[in-house]
Amino acid sequence: MLKYQDIDNSFRALAEPTRRAIIERLSRGPTSVSDLAKPFDMTLAAVVQHLQVLEENGLVRSEKAGRVRTYRIEPKGLGPIADWVAERRSLMERRLDRLGELLAETETETNDPKPSVQSKGRVK
Numbered sequence: 134m135l136k137y138q139d140i141d142n143s144f145r146a147l148a149e150p151t152r153r154a155i156i157e158r159l160s161r162g163p164t165s166v167s168d169l170a171k172p173f174d175m176t177l178a179a180v181v182q183h184l185q186v187l188e189e190n191g192l193v194r195s196e197k198a199g200r201v202r203t204y205r206i207e208p209k210g211l212g213p214i215a216d217w218v219a220e221r222r223s224l225m226e227r228r229l230d231r232l233g234e235l236l237a238e239t240e241t242e243t244n245d246p247k248p249s250v251q252s253k254g255r256v257k
Contacts, residue, residue: 143213
């Protein structure tokens with residue numbers, strides 16, 4: 134069973150465009166905070182706040198080596214979102230499959246020749 138509060142929190146964390154951009158960048162591999170901050174027009178402190186939100190929600194994790202803090206995606210954190218999406222996709226695919234079956238039945242019925250009723254030889 135999915136924990137909807139975890140999913141809600143993850144979606145809230147990812148609702149912010151900067152955080153999605155950070156996740157996108159981290160999908161290419163681990164990166165230091167300073168490298169993550171380079172493309173953004175904001176202070177390093179603001180980027181750190183975004184990273185904290187992502188980390189609190191289990192979407193990223195960090196390691197500190199000396200003075201350098203490196204972030205990476207936490208695959209387990211994305212799992213509940215992936216599961217939720219997969220359930221919705223499965224439901225929609227079943228519905229679309231059933232719709233396809235119904236349309237195929239309807240098409241078969243309309244293409245089957247039906248015996249026609251002949252008039253009884255009346256000539257007008």
